[in-house]
Amino acid sequence: MILVIGATAHFGRQTVETLADAGRQVRALSRDPERAGLPEGVEVARGDLTDPSTLGPALHGVTELLLVLPYGLDARPLLERARQAGVRHVVFLSSGAVVDSADRQPDVIAAYHAQVEREIRATGLGWTFLRLFFPAINSLAWAMQLRGGNVVSGPYASAAASVVHERDVAExxxxxxxxxxxxxxxxxxxxPQSLTQIEQVEALGLALGRELRFEEVADQAVRQQLSQFMDADFVRALLDLMAATVGKPAALNDSIERLTGHPARPYAQWAEDHLADFR
Structure with missing residues (x-):
C-alpha cells in the first residue's frame, strides 16, 4: 500500500491518478475526504499533518510513503509515526536548491528541504529524493494577468529554467x-529544454493563439509586493534563485526518461494541457 501525503496538491494529485491508472494500491491523505475530488476507487483517508495523532488509520498497512509537504511543516512527528507503522520506503519531493556539499544551505528553501532529507535518513527507512527546481505550474501565476491583457509582468525576463511538467514528476x-x-x-x-521567462510566455502565446509578451519590472517592487502576503525569507530565496539564472542556460539531464521510459514533456505540451486555466 502506498500513502500519498499532499494528495490534493498538484504533484500529489497527479501521482495518485498515475498510480490508480496503473492499478497500484494507493491511499490518499486528506483533511476533508468528501471534498478531495480524487478518482473514483481511490481510498481517501482522513488525517491532518498538523495533528499527527490523526494519522494512525491512514498509515495502517502502508509500506510506501510519498511526501509532498507544504514549506515549513515539521516532518518529524509524521516520520516517527510512519516508522512505527511499518513503512519501509519514503519518497520525498524535495528541492533542486539543496546543495549536498554545503555546510550551510544557501537559502531557506534549500535549508528546509535539506533538513527534511536529513530527518528521513535518520529514521533508518529506505528513501529516495526527487529534487525539483522550477515546475511548469509556476506559470499558473500568470493567468490572472492574462485575463486582462497580453502582457505578463515580472522580474528577471531572462531568467532560465528547465521547467518540468507535473505529470512527469508524478510518473x-x-x-x-x-x-x-x-x-x-x-x-x-x-x-527537456532551458527556457527563459520570455520564451515561456511566447510558447504559452502560441498555444493560446495570442501574441503575448513578457515585460520586466524592478526586482525590489516585486519583493515588497510578495512579502505582504508571503514569508519574506521565502520570497527573498525564490527571487534570488531566479536572479542567479539570468543569462545562464539551465542544466538538463535525462532522469525523467530513465525513470519513466519516455522523454520529459516540453513546456509547449504543458501549455496545451493547461489552456483552460488561461481562458
Missing part, C-alpha cells in the same frame, strides 16, 4: 515507489 514518483533499486538515490528532475 517519476510512481516509478520509484515500490522499486527497491531506487532506495538511497537522489534524482534531480529537469525538463
Amino acid at each position: 517519476a514518483a510512481a516509478a520509484v515507489l515500490g522499486s527497491p533499486e531506487h532506495a538511497g538515490r537522489v534524482y534531480e528532475l529537469t525538463g
Whole structure:
C-alpha cells in the first residue's frame, strides 16, 4: 500500500491518478475526504499533518510513503509515526536548491528541504529524493494577468529554467515507489529544454493563439509586493534563485526518461494541457 501525503496538491494529485491508472494500491491523505475530488476507487483517508495523532488509520498497512509537504511543516512527528507503522520506503519531493556539499544551505528553501532529507535518513527507512527546481505550474501565476491583457509582468525576463511538467514528476514518483533499486538515490528532475521567462510566455502565446509578451519590472517592487502576503525569507530565496539564472542556460539531464521510459514533456505540451486555466 502506498500513502500519498499532499494528495490534493498538484504533484500529489497527479501521482495518485498515475498510480490508480496503473492499478497500484494507493491511499490518499486528506483533511476533508468528501471534498478531495480524487478518482473514483481511490481510498481517501482522513488525517491532518498538523495533528499527527490523526494519522494512525491512514498509515495502517502502508509500506510506501510519498511526501509532498507544504514549506515549513515539521516532518518529524509524521516520520516517527510512519516508522512505527511499518513503512519501509519514503519518497520525498524535495528541492533542486539543496546543495549536498554545503555546510550551510544557501537559502531557506534549500535549508528546509535539506533538513527534511536529513530527518528521513535518520529514521533508518529506505528513501529516495526527487529534487525539483522550477515546475511548469509556476506559470499558473500568470493567468490572472492574462485575463486582462497580453502582457505578463515580472522580474528577471531572462531568467532560465528547465521547467518540468507535473505529470512527469508524478510518473517519476510512481516509478520509484515500490522499486527497491531506487532506495538511497537522489534524482534531480529537469525538463527537456532551458527556457527563459520570455520564451515561456511566447510558447504559452502560441498555444493560446495570442501574441503575448513578457515585460520586466524592478526586482525590489516585486519583493515588497510578495512579502505582504508571503514569508519574506521565502520570497527573498525564490527571487534570488531566479536572479542567479539570468543569462545562464539551465542544466538538463535525462532522469525523467530513465525513470519513466519516455522523454520529459516540453513546456509547449504543458501549455496545451493547461489552456483552460488561461481562458
